[in-house]
Amino acid sequence: xxxxxxxxxxxxxxxxxxxxxxxxxxxxxxxxxxxxxxxxxxxxxxxxxxxxxxxxxxxxxxxxxxxxxxxxxxxxxxxxxxxxxxxxxxxxxxxxxxxxxxxxxxxxxxxxxxxxxxxxxxxxxxxxxxxxxxxxxxxxxxxxxxxxxxxxxxxxxxxxxxxxxxxxxxxxxxxxxxxxxxxxxxxxxxxxxxxxxxxxxxxxxxxxxxxxxxxxxxxxxxxxxxxxxxxxxxxxxxxxxxxxxxxxxxxxxxxxxxxxxxxx
Amino acid sequence: xxxxxxxxxxxxxxxxxxxxxxxxxxxxxxxxxxxxxxxxxxxxxxxxxxxxxxxxxxxxxxxxxxxxxxxxxxxxxxxxxxxxxxxxxxxxxxxxxxxxxxxxxxxxxxxxxxxxxxxxxxxxxxxxxxxxxxxxxxxxxxxxxxxxxxxxxxxxxxxxxxxxxxxxxxxxxxxxxxxxxxxxxxxxxxxxxxxxxxxxxxxxxxxxxxxxxxxxxxxxxxxxxxxxxxxxxxxxxxxxxxxxxxxxxxxxxxxxxxxxxxxxxxxxxxxxxxxxxxxxxxxxxxxxxxxxxxxxxxxxxxxxxxxxxxxxxxxxxxxxxxxxxxxxxxxxx
Numbered sequence: 001x002x003x004x005x006x007x008x009x010x011x012x013x014x015x016x017x018x019x020x021x022x023x024x025x026x027x028x029x030x031x032x033x034x035x036x037x038x039x040x041x042x043x044x045x046x047x048x049x050x051x052x053x054x055x056x057x058x059x060x061x062x063x064x065x066x067x068x069x070x071x072x073x074x075x076x077x078x079x080x081x082x083x084x085x086x087x088x089x090x091x092x093x094x095x096x097x098x099x100x101x102x103x104x105x106x107x108x109x110x111x112x113x114x115x116x117x118x119x120x121x122x123x124x125x126x127x128x129x130x131x132x133x134x135x136x137x138x139x140x141x142x143x144x145x146x147x148x149x150x151x152x153x154x155x156x157x158x159x160x161x162x163x164x165x166x167x168x169x170x171x172x173x174x175x176x177x178x179x180x181x182x183x184x185x186x187x188x189x190x191x192x193x194x195x196x197x198x199x200x201x202x203x204x205x206x207x208x209x210x211x212x213x214x215x216x217x218x219x220x221x222x223x224x225x226x227x228x229x230x231x232x233x234x235x236x237x238x239x240x241x242x243x244x245x246x247x248x249x250x251x252x253x254x255x256x257x258x259x260x261x262x263x264x
Numbered sequence: 265x266x267x268x269x270x271x272x273x274x275x276x277x278x279x280x281x282x283x284x285x286x287x288x289x290x291x292x293x294x295x296x297x298x299x300x301x302x303x304x305x306x307x308x309x310x311x312x313x314x315x316x317x318x319x320x321x322x323x324x325x326x327x328x329x330x331x332x333x334x335x336x337x338x339x340x341x342x343x344x345x346x347x348x349x350x351x352x353x354x355x356x357x358x359x360x361x362x363x364x365x366x367x368x369x370x371x372x373x374x375x376x377x378x379x380x381x382x383x384x385x386x387x388x389x390x391x392x393x394x395x396x397x398x399x400x401x402x403x404x405x406x407x408x409x410x411x412x413x414x415x416x417x418x419x420x421x422x423x424x425x426x427x428x429x430x431x432x433x434x435x436x437x438x439x440x441x442x443x444x445x446x447x448x449x450x451x452x453x454x455x456x457x458x459x460x461x462x463x464x465x466x467x468x469x470x471x472x473x474x475x476x477x478x479x480x481x482x483x484x485x486x487x488x489x490x491x492x493x494x495x496x497x498x499x500x501x502x503x504x505x506x507x508x509x510x511x512x513x514x515x516x517x518x519x520x521x522x523x524x525x526x527x528x529x530x531x532x533x534x535x536x537x538x539x540x541x542x543x544x545x546x547x548x549x550x551x552x553x554x555x556x557x558x559x560x561x562x563x564x565x566x567x568x569x570x571x572x573x574x575x576x577x578x579x580x581x582x583x584x585x586x587x588x589x590x591x592x593x594x595x596x597x
Contacts, residue, residue, distance in 0.1 A: 006391050013388035021376045024417075100337055101372040104365055106357035107389050257339060 010107055011115055018085070018117035032080070032121040036073075036128055043069050043194055050199075058198030064226055065196060066136035070129045071155065071218040072194040077125030078159060079187070083166055085117040088183065090170035099259070110252050114167065137225050147227055154221035154234060157241035161213050162190070164244035171248070174255040186212075193218040216240055267441060267473050268311040268334065272343035275304040275329050303329040305497035306343060311475070313440070316467050318488030318505065319477040322581055326497040327477050328445065334475070335365050335443050348441055361390060364439040368449030371430055373418045379429040380414045383436060390437035397436065404432045408462055424455025431462065442466075442474045448483055460486050481574070495581065515548040517575035518558060523566035534561055536586075538575070543568075548575055 022028070047065055050057050057065055090113050093099040102112050137143055143151070169183045189212050192200070197208050197215040208214035216237045223229035281299050282292040304326040311317055321327045332338045333345060336352030336359065345352060350359035373382040380401075387397035405414060408428045413421055421429065427447065435442075444463070448456045464487055467474050478484055484491060484505065491508055493501035501508050518535065522543045531537055534557050535549035549557045554572070561567065 006388075009388045009391075010385075013385045017374060017377060017381045017385055020381060021374060024376050096370065097367075098370055098372065100332075100335075100365065100367070100370070103337055103355065104335060104360055104363070105389050106360040106391070112389075259338065 007107070007111065014116050015118045019120060021117075022119050022121070028121050029124075033124050036077075036125045039076075040069075040073060040128060040132075043072075047195070050195075058196055058200075060196045060198065061140065063136045063140040064222065065199075067133055067140070067225055068196045068218050068222045069194050070133035070136060071222050072129075073125050073132065074129035074155070075158065075162065075190075075193070075217060077122040077127075077129055079162070080122030080125060081119055082115075082122075083163055084187075085119045086114050087163075087166045087170045089113075089117070090167075091173040091183075094173045094259075103256070103259070109256070110167070110249065114163070133225070140226055143225050143227060147224060150229070150234060151221050151225035154216075154224050154229075154237050157237045158213075158217040158221060160241040161216055161237075161244045164241075164248040165213075167248045168251055171252050171255045174259050190214060190217065196222070213240060213244075265313065266310045267313045267348055268309075268475070269346045270310070270330075270334075270343065271308050271345075272306040273304060273308065273330070273333060273340055273345055274302070274306050274342035275326075275333060275338065276300050276302045276341045302497050304333070304340075304494075307494065307497075307499040308343075309492055309499060309502055311473060313473050314467070314471045315490060316464075316474045316488050317476070318484040318491040319475055319494070320484065320491055320581070321494040321500075325494045327494055330494065331365075331443055331445055331475070331477065335363060336360075361437055362439055363441045363443065364434040364437070365443045366430060366434045366445065366447050368427070368446035371418075371426065373426070373429055373433060375419050376417055378415045379418055379421075379433070382418070382433055383414075386433050386436050392437065400436055400438070401432065404435055407465060408432055409458070422455075424451050424458070427451060427455065427459060428462070431459070435466070438470070440470075440472050442472055444474060444476045444478075446478055447476070448478060448480055456480070456482070463487060493581065514550050514552070515575060516551050516554050517573050518547045518549050518554075518561070519569075519571040519573075520545045520547070520561065520565075520567055521569035523568050526565065530565075531561075 047057075047062075047069065051062050051065070060068070090099075093102060093113070102109050105112060166183060166186060169186060172182070192204075192208060192212075193214045197205055197219040200208065205215070209216075220229065220233050220237045224234060278298050278300055280292070281297045282288050307326075307330070319327055319331070329338070333340050334347055334352060336347075336355045339353045348359060348362045350356060350362075352359065373379055374385075383401055384397070387394070392400065401414075405411065408431060410425070410428055410432065413425045414429065414432075418426060418429065431447070447463075448459050451459065460483060463474065463476075466472060467487075474487075476483065476488060488505060490503065491501065491505050492499060493508060501511070515536070517538075522545060525542065528537055528540050531540070531545060531547065535547035537545070538548055539546035558570070558572070562570070
């Protein structure tokens with residue numbers, strides 16, 4: 001119990017200080033708003049072009065495709081709020097040696113590295129995404145509470161998968177100091193998740209399912225929300241989340257033994 | 265009771281060697297050549313609670329590696345190590361609450377925010393209750409002569425103020441063992457003296473054990489009755505500073521600015537040449553022969569400027585090791 005309180009209090013202090021630091025640069029809010037609505041408008045335009053030829057895209061209706069786009073935007077917003085500000089900093093910690101300070105704190109270092117900062121600039125994307133998902137899914141038929149819960153669990157699973165992959169790439173910087181490009185490639189590949197996986201050619205579909213789990217990130221939760229998901233895919237997604245998180249944890253514990261610290 | 269105990273502590277690294285240039289890089293890609301480098305070679309020492317110990321050695325001697333093993337940042341390759349009753353590399357929370365590390369060249373304070381915000385993060389992470397943390401901050405701020413500075417963004421503080429705030433952050437949880445790696449790096453004379461005074465007071469008042477590395481001999485002489493001198497990974501001296509100075513003191517540094525250019529050989533008989541660039545010359549001269557050598561230099565060469573002082577610790581140690589190596593080879597000094 002004391003440990004939960006300790007972690008809760010630490011998280012509160014992490015987030016209140018990082019929000020205060022971010023608010024030193026209020027212009028970011030404007031830039032982020034413009035970029036979110038610019039991106040959404042661009043994606044909607046492309047979707048409309050794709051649907052102009054017929055009424056379905058890889059078996060997905062216009063509303064279904066909008067739910068996928070909404071989920072992608074939601075993940076992107078959460079990435080901007082939590083994953084990007086924390087995980088992109090790990091490489092920096094390794095290069096400059098400030099990881100030493102993190103490792104010497106009486107708190108789990110993976111927890112520190114993954115939650116130390118939060119940025120409010122993903123909030124516009126999260127707001128827009130929730131609006132889009134609610135609007136498009138209700139037009140496709142209002143989902144039952146059970147489906148809603150399942151979809152929520154699958155969104156959480158997709159977040160865990162995304163987090164774990166990113167964390168693993170960042171943790172590899174302990175061995176190969178320059179991995180910034182790899183994390184950038186990961187983030188760019190995930191852009192593929194803004195359209196349903198079945199819209200891609202079969203070869204890419206395999207890659208997006210088994211190599212880069214783009215399918216689990218947006219398509220699987222969207223299918224659940226629209227009531228057309230299968231239990232196998234849902235189970236697979238939850239299992240993938242557990243495996244990915246477990247893997248990231250093991251790798252981190254292992255990586256610390258190899259850490260030699262930047263020399264002064 | 266001993267608070268730090270190291271027995272035959274060793275650390276070796278495996279490094280891959282690469283020839284320079286593109287061809288070397290390509291060869292390196294195909295066939296990697298590894299080499300084991302011994303950074304710390306079976307050193308043993310023990311430190312009692314409350315001691316203030318200086319940790320000396322030239323760059324690359326193994327000081328930082330040892331310090332990192334003592335704090336638990338890296339695994340020893342061999343030997344035994346116990347700090348405050350724990351094996352450091354396990355980094356258990358109970359151990360981490362008892363130690364602190366301050367590095368002069370790296371900071372833990374948040375750049376854009378007042379130091380007070382970073383202190384609150386540390387208070388939460390170390391599990392200090394808000395009231396106790398506030399009291400502790402007040403006490404330390406008073407000792408460090410910090411006041412309104414704590415409410416200014418860290419980026420707007422001077423280097424000296426920043427280091428004092430770093431010390432405050434590092435000592436917030438009342439650690440009993442302090443590892444200080446070049447805490448006065450880059451500070452001006454006044455700031456350095458203030459940091460030194462604070463460390464001496466802190467050690468006296470709290471009975472905390474301090475291990476200090478510094479390139480500034482002033483820090484060591486002002487603070488450390490005992491010094492450990494490490495060279496090429498081996499412990500060379502463990503004892504009082506006075507004893508070390510006796511071993512090292514025979515030399516003084518003579519800096520000359522010459523009117524004319526001369527080859528280095530021209531100064532061979534005057535002392536150990538440490539540096540010779542154009543008109544500037546730096547020599548180490550045995551203390552008992554200082555006046556006659558300086559007089560001879562002034563007589564022989566046209567000298568624009570002359571300065572006699574204590575040589576940097578690195579040079580002293582270098583002379584010591586050169587004479588030791590020469591003795592080992594059986595040469596006359």
